[in-house]
Amino acid sequence: xxxxxxxxxxxxxxxxxxxxxxxxxxxxxxxxxxxxxxxxxxxxxxxxxxxxxxxxxxxxxxxxxxxxxxxxxxxxxxxxxxxxxxxxxxxxxxxxxxxxxxxxxxxxxxxxxxxxxxxxxxxxxxxxxxxxxxxxxxxxxxxxxxxxxxxxxxxxxxxxxxxxxxxxxxxxxxxxxxxxxxxxxxxxxxxxxxxxxxxxxxxxxxxxxxxxxxxxxxxxxxxxxxxxxxxxxxxxxxxxxxxxxxxxxxxxxxxxxxxxxxxxxxxxxxxxxxxxxxxxxxxxxxxxxxxxxxxxxxxxxxxxxxxxxxxxxxxxxxxxxxxxxxxxxxx
Amino acid sequence: xxxxxxxxxxxxxxxxxxxxxxxxxxxxxxxxxxxxxxxxxxxxxxxxxxxxxxxxxxxxxxxxxxxxxxxxxxxxxxxxxxxxxxxxxxxxxxxxxxxxxxxxxxxxxxxxxxxxxxxxxxxxxxxxxxxxxxxxxxxxxxxxxxxxxxxxxxxxxxxxxxxxxxxxxxxxxxxxxxxxxxxxxxxxxxxxxxxxxxxxxxxxxxxxxxxxxxxxxxxxxxxxxxxxxxxxxxxxxxxxxxxxxxxxxxxxxxxxxxxxxxxxxxxxxxxxxxxxxxxxxxxxxxxxxxxxxxxxxxxxxxxxxxxxxxxxxxxxxxxxxxxxxxxxxxxxxxxxxx
Numbered sequence: 210x211x212x213x214x215x216x217x218x219x220x221x222x223x224x225x226x227x228x229x230x231x232x233x234x235x236x237x238x239x240x241x242x243x244x245x246x247x248x249x250x251x252x253x254x255x256x257x258x259x260x261x262x263x264x265x266x267x268x269x270x271x272x273x274x275x276x277x278x279x280x281x282x283x284x285x286x287x288x289x290x291x292x293x294x295x296x297x298x299x300x301x302x303x304x305x306x307x308x309x310x311x312x313x314x315x316x317x318x319x320x321x322x323x324x325x326x327x328x329x330x331x332x333x334x335x336x337x338x339x340x341x342x343x344x345x346x347x348x349x350x351x352x353x354x355x356x357x358x359x360x361x362x363x364x365x366x367x368x369x370x371x372x373x374x375x376x377x378x379x380x381x382x383x384x385x386x387x388x389x390x391x392x393x394x395x396x397x398x399x400x401x402x403x404x405x406x407x408x409x410x411x412x413x414x415x416x417x418x419x420x421x422x423x424x425x426x427x428x429x430x431x432x433x434x435x436x437x438x439x440x441x442x443x444x445x446x447x448x449x450x451x452x453x454x455x456x457x458x459x460x461x462x463x464x465x466x467x468x469x470x471x472x473x474x475x476x477x478x479x480x481x482x483x484x485x486x487x488x489x490x491x492x493x494x495x496x497x498x499x500x501x502x503x504x505x506x507x508x509x510x511x512x513x514x515x516x517x518x519x520x521x522x523x524x525x526x527x528x529x530x531x532x533x534x535x536x537x538x539x540x
Numbered sequence: 541x542x543x544x545x546x547x548x549x550x551x552x553x554x555x556x557x558x559x560x561x562x563x564x565x566x567x568x569x570x571x572x573x574x575x576x577x578x579x580x581x582x583x584x585x586x587x588x589x590x591x592x593x594x595x596x597x598x599x600x601x602x603x604x605x606x607x608x609x610x611x612x613x614x615x616x617x618x619x620x621x622x623x624x625x626x627x628x629x630x631x632x633x634x635x636x637x638x639x640x641x642x643x644x645x646x647x648x649x650x651x652x653x654x655x656x657x658x659x660x661x662x663x664x665x666x667x668x669x670x671x672x673x674x675x676x677x678x679x680x681x682x683x684x685x686x687x688x689x690x691x692x693x694x695x696x697x698x699x700x701x702x703x704x705x706x707x708x709x710x711x712x713x714x715x716x717x718x719x720x721x722x723x724x725x726x727x728x729x730x731x732x733x734x735x736x737x738x739x740x741x742x743x744x745x746x747x748x749x750x751x752x753x754x755x756x757x758x759x760x761x762x763x764x765x766x767x768x769x770x771x772x773x774x775x776x777x778x779x780x781x782x783x784x785x786x787x788x789x790x791x792x793x794x795x796x797x798x799x800x801x802x803x804x805x806x807x808x809x810x811x812x813x814x815x816x817x818x819x820x821x822x823x824x825x826x827x828x829x830x831x832x833x834x835x836x837x838x839x840x841x842x843x844x845x846x847x848x849x850x851x852x853x854x855x856x857x858x859x860x861x862x863x864x865x866x867x868x869x870x871x872x873x874x875x876x877x878x
Binding site for chain 1: 678
């Protein structure tokens, strides 16, 4: 290689550019919108679409950090329980007489604390997989929420609190939730793709052993990512509680399935080391808009849950089967 | 090594000793716990309560055996409660439509339905290459959703069921309730299957080291499929017994039961990283869970504590397992140095 320069950037290739998974998701989004506006008249109005985002964005804040976790090769199935616990603690402290802003901060602290506990357990006990740890904390967190609130409902929030779930930015038609989501999405996309922290997350997902040997503080990065996930659970809890106008221990049941399905559908490899934030965000809009449309057509939520379960399985299975076919063609 | 062949090529003396010690320790802990609970409420250690407790634990105890095999192959099955509910619901409808079916036939239908549902999950995992956690998380909601869809949100109620079906779990054989008899039979079959048949040992070999198992000629994808089929079959049987016992089939039957089954395994010393687990350990783990569930209302703990306690029990049990393994590894390295 006399004088040869190996370019660190891939040369731009138009075909490869359009063969990316993200374009597939864009097509899916357009297909969902077109099909729905054919079925139900004024679906495709810009106002309607803006409002539709509010229906599914509340849980979406966790998707952003779940991308980090799955790229690291881990998984967190305690997120839905964490939402319930943060929401319950936030509303109980408020109805006990604490200022709403202070109790929101307490809720954020509880969420981050739960994430921190997950992170400590996963990083300190390397023998334990994240599956079993978060499976246990899933029932602990929701269990504590039940212990605190029993079968009661808290709904005495101040009027301004509903702004999070129902408000718009200024006089525009952009929902506050959408603006907040875009803000967080840009921040986490930059962290994942443009910082050394993000590169280290990818490195851990590719090979935990070699990352450790090359001096990456694997334990600390895992701890930070799980704690951030806990924090985003609490952020989701604020939006969801505001949206529902009440808090119960059984809110957000089953959300972990949807969040993981969105991330996997977004092209993030479940084995770790591969994925992009944009894909996950686009997948979120595919599933969210499809679900909203089914709600408009009065299709029961159970059908959607079956569809999401199948979608999750097929989006993991498809690349494997394609690989098998390719291998059998070569040999 | 005649009866302790449960741990795969044990070889190391202290390993099998520790496993035995673990089960003895668990048994002593159970006895101590019973004594303490009985001091708080002297109705706990009565014959009626104990037989009730075994009755309520029987479904859990044999489903935990299936889960043990799944965990031994380094997998996990979160869909068991949904398979239980779906098979229970379908057999419930069958019983309403054909009230004169013999209960044994109904139970067989449930078993076969479960095997069928389990084989779908197994195919997705073994042929599709989907990680077990993703596959079973997905199938959990698929089966649960189908339960809602086919029932249309309705329940199968006690008055719709024929007496023969309801009495299936109330009649006794030699003075022992049928459900307990079924559990005992399954335990005997499993003990033989796991320790004394080739396929049983292959399951453990697959879990200990998939690579080595593949090289030595074990067809791993068949073993995986078999394991999920067994798990599905046991869940399906559990579904029929559940519907008969509680005399109703609902959409949210046994919701969250998968956690109970997994915690019975983990408590019984089944290594979550795969490769080891014993029938006796799973039995003791199930009994411990049964005692906790039965004793909480008796010592006046609010039922809202149940979920949190269950999670805590899982995390404590896996942490104890980790510390035992670390101890073993330390001793092994010490032995090697000498």
